[in-house]
Amino acid sequence: MRDTTRDGLSRDAAPRVEPALRATRLTKRYGDVVAVDGLTFSLVPGTITGLLGPNGAGKTTTLRLVLGLAAPTSGTAAVFGRPYRLLEEPSRRVGALLESDDFDPGRSGRNHLLALTLAAGLDPARVEEVLALVELTAAADRPVRTYSLGMRQRLGLAGALLGDPELLILDEPANGLDPAGAHWLRAFLRRFAEAGRTVLICSHVLAEVAQSVDSVLILNHGRLVAERHINDLPDARALEALYLEATTEEPA
Amino acid sequence: MIAQLRSELLKQRSTRTSLSLIAWMVGLVVLVVALHVLSLGAADLSRQSNQMKILGLGTAIGALFAALFGALSSTAEFRTGTIRPTLLITPRRTRVIAAKVGASMLAGVGVGVLAAALTAGGEAIGLAARGIDTELTGGDYAQLLAGGAAAAAFFAAIGVGVGAAARNQVAAVVGLCVWLLFVEPLLLGNVPSIGKYAPEASAGAVAGAIQTEIADNLSAPGVGLALLAAYAALAALTGSLLINRRDID
Numbered sequence: 001m002r003d004t005t006r007d008g009l010s011r012d013a014a015p016r017v018e019p020a021l022r023a024t025r026l027t028k029r030y031g032d033v034v035a036v037d038g039l040t041f042s043l044v045p046g047t048i049t050g051l052l053g054p055n056g057a058g059k060t061t062t063l064r065l066v067l068g069l070a071a072p073t074s075g076t077a078a079v080f081g082r083p084y085r086l087l088e089e090p091s092r093r094v095g096a097l098l099e100s101d102d103f104d105p106g107r108s109g110r111n112h113l114l115a116l117t118l119a120a121g122l123d124p125a126r127v128e129e130v131l132a133l134v135e136l137t138a139a140a141d142r143p144v145r146t147y148s149l150g151m152r153q154r155l156g157l158a159g160a161l162l163g164d165p166e167l168l169i170l171d172e173p174a175n176g177l178d179p180a181g182a183h184w185l186r187a188f189l190r191r192f193a194e195a196g197r198t199v200l201i202c203s204h205v206l207a208e209v210a211q212s213v214d215s216v217l218i219l220n221h222g223r224l225v226a227e228r229h230i231n232d233l234p235d236a237r238a239l240e241a242l243y244l245e246a247t248t249e250e251p252a
Numbered sequence: 253m254i255a256q257l258r259s260e261l262l263k264q265r266s267t268r269t270s271l272s273l274i275a276w277m278v279g280l281v282v283l284v285v286a287l288h289v290l291s292l293g294a295a296d297l298s299r300q301s302n303q304m305k306i307l308g309l310g311t312a313i314g315a316l317f318a319a320l321f322g323a324l325s326s327t328a329e330f331r332t333g334t335i336r337p338t339l340l341i342t343p344r345r346t347r348v349i350a351a352k353v354g355a356s357m358l359a360g361v362g363v364g365v366l367a368a369a370l371t372a373g374g375e376a377i378g379l380a381a382r383g384i385d386t387e388l389t390g391g392d393y394a395q396l397l398a399g400g401a402a403a404a405a406f407f408a409a410i411g412v413g414v415g416a417a418a419r420n421q422v423a424a425v426v427g428l429c430v431w432l433l434f435v436e437p438l439l440l441g442n443v444p445s446i447g448k449y450a451p452e453a454s455a456g457a458v459a460g461a462i463q464t465e466i467a468d469n470l471s472a473p474g475v476g477l478a479l480l481a482a483y484a485a486l487a488a489l490t491g492s493l494l495i496n497r498r499d500i501d
Contacts, residue, residue, distance in 0.1 A: 070499035085344065090343055100333050100336065101333060116338075118255060
């Protein structure tokens with residue numbers, strides 16, 4: 001079989017969209033417990049994907065594997081074609097907000113961001129930009145221990161945005177945000193995706209997810225049990241029905 | 253690497269941990285020197301060897317606090333969770349440990365000089381107050397300051413490695429204190445032929461300050477320096493190896 005067209009160009013020369021993230025048979029075992037079990041999925045640039053599942057379904061472990069914080073037992077996770085730990089300047093490619101409260105309570109929000117900016121080799125002026133974006137400028141010199149949950153969430157988001165990344169990975173991003181904050185976040189993520197960038201959101205709040213995402217991945221016991229485009233799910237109730245069907249144990 | 257080092261230096265000065273460690277150290281040095289200068293008899297105090305022993309206590313306290321400084325630079329990241337953003341920005345973990353070693357060694361130099369200067373100054377004031385002549389030379393003081401700084405710098409690197417290996421802050425701090433305050437003095441007292449090669453005795457050798465238990469049995473300063481560098485490299489490499497192999501929760 002010839003692989004070229006009549007004009008001599010390889011068919012592969014047509015621009016093919018490289019997934020922002022690709023997991024291939026990704027597996028993580030802790031002793032006898034399989035936290036993530038042969039997970040295969042990819043994220044198309046310009047889309048928002050929701051990663052759903054009950055507690056213990058393997059969502060957070062999946063994110064840790066993707067972000068190079070934990071090593072897979074088998075399988076691979078590649079962001080922009082390579083393992084996260086081998087990315088050059090990862091903060092310019094990927095921004096992540098993990099669910100945990102990852103701040104030194106005694107350090108100010110501004111210094112938290114500045115320490116990350118220095119390590120990433122980014123322009124320190126970026127700190128003021130992201131602080132303004134998440135509306136934390138006024139509180140930036142206070143130690144993080146004085147911040148509310150919503151403020152910490154916004155500080156985490158500011159950290160994820162420092163490098164102006166192409167892929168955002170957010171674990172429960174709306175947690176602690178007030179309705180106005182949640183509305184702002186939805187609009188922000190939509191603009192982000194419309195600019196051709198990619199978002200992966202982990203969440204429990206199905207109504208929130210139904211309003212934000214283009215497609216959903218549902219995990220249960222570390223396995224991918226459903227994958228749908230949001231157009232196939234007319235409303236939040238349809239998403240809930242799918243979620244419950246996919247994650248409810250069948251009687252033995 | 254320079255980027256990570258600048259980040260670590262900012263982390264060091266952007267919480268109160270560093271200041272409170274230094275405040276504790278200053279208090280402890282002043283207390284220990286005062287107790288010795290006030291409690292020893294005038295005849296004992298006027299002997300050069302006893303004056304050197306008091307300086308040795310300052311070197312030991314400087315080394316301990318430098319080690320704690322380094323250990324907290326590693327364990328604070330695990331305790332607060334900042335290890336996750338740190339490693340997301342710099343996924344090559346060896347670079348993070350190397351930057352922590354660099355930043356902590358710089359801080360260690362300051363800690364070591366401060367401890368040595370305070371000890372020497374406190375002792376001189378106490379001796380003058382009791383009307384006892386100082387038997388120490390300019391060379392003794394120079395070695396104390398330079399050696400105290402070098403020893404504390406290496407102890408800071410040891411702390412970073414121990415902290416990265418232990419991850420748990422309480423375990424790392426208790427481990428370092430138990431080793432430096434109990435195990436090593438026991439070793440020096442009971443098996444000085446081995447104990448003199450241990451880290452704290454090496455620090456004493458470098459600074460020329462006599463450790464109480466082995467007045468006549470110190471290594472040469474150069475040997476002490478080489479041993480300390482080896483301990484620091486071993487600890488930093490072990491910490492680096494473990495942080496690279498382990499998953500971050």
